[in-house]
Amino acid sequence: MLRFIGKRLWDGGLTLAALVVLTFFMMRLAPGGPFSKNRKISPEVLANIQAKYHLDEPVWQQFARYVRGLLVGDLGPSMRFRDYSVNDIIASGLPYSLTIGFWAIAVAALVGVALGIAGALRRNTATDYIAGTVGVIGIAVPIFVIGPLAQAVFALRLDWVPVGGIEGGWRALVLPVLVLALPNIAYISRLTRTSMIETLRENYVRTARAKGIGETRVILRHTLTGTLLPVIAYLGPATAAIITGSILIETIFAVPGIGRHFVDAALNRDYPLVMGITILYGGLVILFNVLTDLLRGWLDPRVRHE
Amino acid sequence: MTGTIRAALAGLLLGAGLGLAAPALADDTLDRGVGSEWSSLDPQVNFDAAAGWILQDAYEGLVTFGPGGVIQPGAAESWDVSEDGRTYTFHLREGLKWSNGDPLVAQDFVNGVLRTLNPETGSEKGYYFYSTIKVKGAEAIANGETTDTSGLGVTAPDDRTVVVEMETPAPHILDLMGAFQMAPLHKPSFDANGAGVFIDPAKAVFNGAYVIREIVPQSHVLLERNPNYWDAANVKIPFVKYHVTEDANTEYKRYQAGEIDVTYDIPLALIDTVKAEIPDQVFISPSTEVTYYSFNLTRPPFDNIDLRRALTLAIDRETLEGKIVKGGAIPSYSFAGGFDPTYAGPAIAEASMTQAEREALAKELYAKAGYGPDNPLKISITTTVSEDSTKRAQGVALMWKKVLGVETTVNAMERKAWLDEFYTMNWDVFSDNLVGDFAGAETFLSYMRPSAEPGYQWVKPEYDAAMDVAAEQTDKASRNEKLAIAEKILLDDYIFAPMAIQPQRQLVKPNVKTWVPSPATYYNSQFLTLE
């Protein structure tokens, strides 16, 4: 077990390293730089600012400098937000993104699985169709349509929650979490439904029923783990994406997470911030893949022996 | 997973805590939108206009800008000008204090300028002191040629006097003596904490009408009235909160819900709606940004003035801005006019014609330049991908086609790439813009000097000469006169087609009094009241 984790983490580390190299050099291929904006400063002053951020050095040197910083956990200064280092920016934004992401996953998992099981158990009844409709809406209607609609209805008309920002206490989290959860509820419920239907057909379930075990126990004890396996497999990579701050949600609901930086840092050529976010995201993807595999291994002995 | 759970709990507590700690129902708080997050709260480094609002509330320069951007005494209660217009002596008020009670002295202002010019600070604002006005010794320090600061023309002979010596007279110096350029530096806290002091409300020291109480990156900055401000008695609003508003539509909804009192912008698609529904709350006024279409003079046929004139005249600016772009930009037939009411500048010769007459003339000139239906001109416009820029470019392309038969492609590129593209000279027509340093003609005209911006490849010694003549005038009136002469030379050459003055757009709640449009966007909270 430990060897498995160790190997996966080592592999993950290599991948991360390659990611760092790739991002670093690719960014410098894009035209423009962080400081081209003002045409009125003298060339000397511009050169000086570039020098302050070591942009005048040969790229290899800049890279070496960056790696040296990485080794001590220093992600460098932000070139766009002059007051903060990348560590500061990530540290201030991450809790918001994580909170919303965590609750969105929790809601999506619980509601999605519940809907899926309900649909599977009551196939082709009203329950199934309702669950199915929720599912398809979540997939077919983009978040940036649902979001503003939800704001217009629940915040403006009904005044139940604030339109955006983080001032309203837990209420400010309701819409972002629900809207973010919706597409995942859709996928998870469909996945669960299909998976449950398949599992219910398995021989061991028939055996359990033949043995006279009550239906509830059959479902909870005997089919749940089998049903959940594909769901967990889906959740792994999806979680990393959600947690690193759905950009849309944070833009629409004015949440100060790190999601906005994904777009802005690249557009502003804020090299260290792009690097920092990519490392964070890549790291989370790897971490969640390992966790998912562990979870599956724990739940399904067959997987363990692969 | 525990880390996540802990973070989640922390986040929840944070959320709840913020909810509880917010000022009760915020009627004592002015909530303002500020667009994208400020680039810096360091007064000597920050270069964003919007973030400048925060700093103008928290710091005060020698002068301050009242409603509408009117220059009035700030930290300095009066000033004298020397005969030759090169030396300004500012007399500070008595008993000025920093927010922590320390006395505010003249040397603090000198230190602010020194820090701005110091290459180590990496500030982009230094050029105010050696380009916009030419302070003695400023350029040498900024370029790193010398580290001897005693040569700088900004001095404090005593605690209540600041003297600014310039190489050439510049009556517009007063526009540059506000908090955005001349914020003082509190040396003890800066020396003790470095540049990090500016984002630490507990340690930072301010001299403006407000002090910064709370900073949440990507979210907001909260300011509170400064009891040690010399005019604290007249500061009516107790709290000001600047919110980061990345998305104009979300900002609009928050405005509707009452969460924001003054917005940063108005979504383009809603301009007509708000003008119809809440006209008293809509403020669309000129800014200090001018848009113009530059011609690449090094590329034939743009070396032919007839062609340049034809292209300039074939544009129906009123329809373009009024019906196509619809952002509220003000059509313009000049370059530096429209910002300063005391400047009676020229416009292009054909400005007084009707559009029909202009188009007829354009067709003539086009033919004269050798083009026609069997020999159409094929060119491209290089612009950014922002909505109004592309709309404008598309509109111009349509007009050139309709009037002259020119085939134009629009080459929209992302902003950074567009900035770089200018210097490659790899374009036909460049959708250009310029933000003035203050609401006056000179800042635009001096930029067009070949010596200031060689990128245009424009050779015109008469222009430089005319600008030099203007630079010697000591008072605004004669200066403006001479600048107008220079502008005529500029416009007569048609090196660009003047297009429009960019608008600024805000929605202001009716209980916020009194919002007066200011071209340079000076909206100090101390001059507003909340009813």
Add this chain to the structure above:
Amino acid sequence: MSDASLPSAAAPARGLSTLRLQFARFARNRLAMASVAVLMLIVLACFLGPFLFPFTGEDADFDYILAPIDFTSPHLFGTDDYGRDLLVRTLEGGRVSLTIGFLGALVAGVIGVLYGAVAGYAGGRTDGLMMRFVEILYGFPYVILVILLSLVLGGGNLALFAAIVFTLWLTPAVIVRAQAQSLARREFVEAARAGGMTGWQIVLTHIVPNCVSVVIVYGSLLVPEVILSESFLSFLGIGIKEPQASWGNLIQAGTAAMETDLRLLLLPGTMLATVLFCLNFIADGLRDAFDPNDR
């Protein structure tokens, strides 16, 4: 993907008759067939519809700005705030979005299949290296990758398309690789090898065709993913640029004007939702048809 499907795939005639069987099964799925019909209708409308009108989606008619729905006027569904006909714009936008969707999924699918087949068949070091590259790309935040790639490729709509496709081929590659790995161990592949076929020939003639069913199923989910991605990017301001319409930027503009004129959102939004519904049902149908376990 279980092994149970393979014996039938390895049967004679290189799986053609099986494919026919599978498509027949698909045809019996009423919902899926209905979706195909609706989708075809929409595709036809988008590509041919605009020719039925005397104006294009870029012709600004200043006399009819923000006209409402009026089936008696030349502008059936009204106009937008520049006087451009909404219906034509939506159809033209559909051309762009559908092209990006199908073409993008196709290109990504082809690249993914080839990549995965080669990696799975080759095994060993090559496989390890190729998959490592995939892992690295997975670690890239999608938005950053798209922005950087499209900038490096010169900006513009083609660069954007290339950037989107480049992020898409990863999942098909991973899936096909798994398939290819187990296929590579089969006897018929051994036989081919013994018979003197080169690696490339084996990959192209034996491995790829047997992965088709898997790819078709997963590929059909790629199309909605691409279309949604483009609208996501448009919302952020980095999608297809005006004046070229796409469902993404139409919906984005419609969302902005949601309070005042719902029509601007409803028309492109409904078309997009319909297409996504259809694609999902088709994908479900394909999965049912191609996976014999789910009878």
